[in-house]
Amino acid sequence: MRDWVQSFFVALGNRTYLPTWIALFVVGIAFAYAERQNQIINDQELRAEVQAEVGLIRSHLEGKLTADVQLIKGLVGALMAEQLMTQETFNEVASYAAGDRHEILNIAIAPDLVVTMVYPYERNKAVLGLDYNKNEAQREAVMRMRDSGEIVLAGPVNLVQGGTGFIIRYPVFAGEGADRRFWGMVAAVIDADALYAEAGLAAEDLPIEIALSGRDGTGHQGGVFYGDQNIHDHDPIVTDVFLPTGTWELAAIPRGGWPKQPGNLLELRLVLLAAGILIIVPTFMACRLSAVRRATINTLRKRETELERNQAELEQLSTVAQNASDSIVLSGPDQRIFWVNEAFSRMTGYTVDEAVGKRPGELLNGPETDPATIREISEYISRGERLHREILNYTKSGKTIWVDTNLVPVLDEDGEINMVIGIERDVTSQKQNAAELAVAKVAAEQADRTKTEFLANMSHEIRTPMNGIIGMADLLSETELHEDQEQYVQIIRTSSKALLKIINDILDLTRMESGKLSLEPVDFDLESCIENAVDILRPVASEKGLDLTVNYASGLPRTVRADDGRLRQILVNLVGNAVKFTASGRVDVRVLCASTNPYRLTIDVQDTGIGMTSAQLHNIFDRFSQADAATTRSFGGTGLGLTISRLLAKQMDGDITVYSDPGRGSCFSLHIQCQAPLGLPGHIDADEAPDLDLIYGCKVLLAEDNRTNRLLIRKYLSDLSVDLIEASNGQEAVELCAHHRPDLILMDMSMPEMDGLTATRLIRMPQNPHQPPIVALTANAFASDREACLAAGMNGFLSKPINKRELLHGMAGVLDDPDNLRRVASG
Incomplete structure (x- = not known):
C-alpha cells in the first residue's frame, strides 16, 4: 500500500498529470466560492427578514403618532369653531375624538398659555390654572413652539404620574392676514409604554432587537431612548421614522445577534466533497491512461525515426520550402519537429540537426513567453484547428524575438493529425514600433496633465491679484472722482474684466477638451433666461444705434430643464458677436421649437453686419481663429467664444450652424435639446438683493494670506457693523475660531502653514461644539475645487475675483441656509 501511494505522488510530478492538478485547484476554488455564496445568500435573507420587521414597526409608529397629531388638529378645529367651549363640551368632544386611544394620557387646552380645560377631567383637573408663562420648567420650550409656529414633539420625558411619555404641543392662531394672532396651544401627553406596545416593540415573540434614537425628534443625533445602545455596534438595519416634526432613528438586529455561519454549512460541505471526488478521481485515471499511451508512442517513435526522415514526400516538401523567406517548421502528431527550412535557422540560430526531435516550445519558449498563448496553441492543435497568433520566443543566443506564427494541422482520412505545418515570421521591429507609440501616448497624456496643472496654477496666480485689482477699482468707482479719474477707473475695470474673460474662456476650453466640464441641469424660465442674456448687450447696441429685438414663436414651453448658465453663456457670445460686428442696422433674436418636440429649441x-465669405466660414469655429487678421485688429477678441459655444451646444445634444452673406450680415443658429421640467428649484437669481439683515452685526472670521484681499473684504463689510477677525493662515484660523466663536468664516483655500481645506476639517471635528458656516474663497476655478470644499465640510464657494454683491449674496445665503452648498460664480 505504501509503495502504491509513493508511486501516486511520483506520477503526479509528471506533466501528463497536469489536468489532475488543475482539477484539484478548480475544485478547491469552487469549494471556497460556494461557501462564500452560501454565506452571502443566508446573510441577505436574514437582513431582508429584519428589514421587513423594521418596516412594519416603523409604519406602526408613524401611523400612531400621525393619528394622534390629526386628533389634536381636529380638536383645534373644533376649538376655533366654538371658542367659548365649556369643560363639559370639551369632555364630550375629546372623548369622542380620542375614542379607544389608550396611549393618550391627557389633553390640555391653554388659551394665552394658561390651562383652562383638560381631558380626562378627573385625572388631570389639578393641572387647571397652570400658567406656562410663569412655569420656569416648561416656559422656554413653550415659547419656542409659539415663536416657530410649528407643532413640537418632545420626549421621551419622565411623567409626574409615573412612567415616561411624549408631549405634543400644537400652537393655535386665530384670525387671518394682518389680524392673525397667537391664541394659545393644545398639548397632549402620550404614554410611551402604550405607544411601544401598540407599535409591536414590546411583543414577547418579536424576532428582532431594537434601539430607538432621536430624543425630541432629532434623529440619530438625539441618542438612544429605547432599547440597547450596543445594537449600533453590530451592523444593524437602520431606518428613519418620520414624525410630524423631526425623525427618530430605528436600528435593529436579529434576536441574539447575527449568526456567524449558515445552518446548512455541513450539508453543503458534504455535497461539495462528493462532487470533488467524482471530478478528481476520473481525471487522475484518465491522466494515468494518457501517460501509459505516451510511453508506448515514444517507444514506437524511436524505431520509426529513420524511416520518417527518408520519406519521399518530406524530401519534396523540403525542396519547395527551402527557399521560402518565412520560417517553416514541420512537426508530427506529437508536435516534435522532423523538418525545418533555412529561414528557421536564420531566424532562431538552431541548425536542422539541433531542431529535429525537439518540440518548438522546447527550443523557442522562455521565461517571458505567455503561458496562456502556449496553452492555446496546444488546444488548437489537439482539436486539429488552424491558429494565427503572435508569441514571444527566444533565439539560440538568448535574444528575444516576436514571432507571427500560422499553425496548420494536416489530418488523415480518419481525422487524426498527420503533421502540423508552422509558418513563422519575425515581427520584432513592428512590436518595437508599437511599444514606441505606446510610450509616446503616455508622454502625450502626461503633457496633457501638465498642461491642466499649469492652467490651474496660472488661474490661481492670476485671479488672486485680479481680485485686488477689480475689487479696488470697484471701490474706487464708488468715490467722488474727477471726470478724467472716472475714465481711468472705468478703463481699469473694463480691461480687468476683458482679461478675466480670456482666462475663463481658456479654462472652459481646457475642461471641455479633457471631458471635465459637466452640465448642471435645472428648471428655469426660458424667456427670462434669454431676456437676461440679451439685456447684457442692450447698452452696447443702444450706444451703436442698433435695434436689438427678441421674438418668440408660439408653442414654446414656459419652463424647461437644462443648464441655464451655459445657455446664457452661449447666447451672450452669439449676440455679443452680432453686436460687435454690426456697425448699423439691427440684430434679431428668434426663438423657435420643433413641431414634434417642444423641448428641441x-x-x-x-x-x-459685415458678414463672411465661404472661406472664412470654414474656420470660424476653430480655436483662436477669427475671420481674418484685420477683424482681430478692428474688433479684438481671442477667437475662443464660438469654439466654446459650439462645444457647449454639442454637450447639450445640439450644434451651432451659420449662414453668412459678405457685406449683408450673418445668421447663427443654436440648436439644443432641453428636457421637461421636474418641478425642482433652479439657481438663485444673482440680481436679487441679498438680505443684509442676516449679515448686519455678525462676527466674521476672515482667513486670507493676501493683505490686499483682506483690505478689500474689510472695505466691502465696513458699513454693516461686522466684527471682522483676520487670520493670515489656516492654523491661525483654527485657533481664532475656537477662541472667538464667529458666526461665519470666510476661508481661503490656498494659504501658508495650513491650507483652508485642512483648517476646515479641523474645525468640523466632532469634538468642536461650535460649528459656524464656512464659505470658501478660492482663485481656483475647476469643478474639483467645489467638490473638495464640500467634502471638507464647507457651506459656500466663491471664486476670485469677488465683487461686493457676490460676497454679500454668498454670506447671506449660508447664514440663511447653511446646509445648502451654494456657489456664486465670478467673472
Missing part, C-alpha cells in the same frame, strides 16, 4: 441670431 432653435435660437437664431441674425445681424446686418
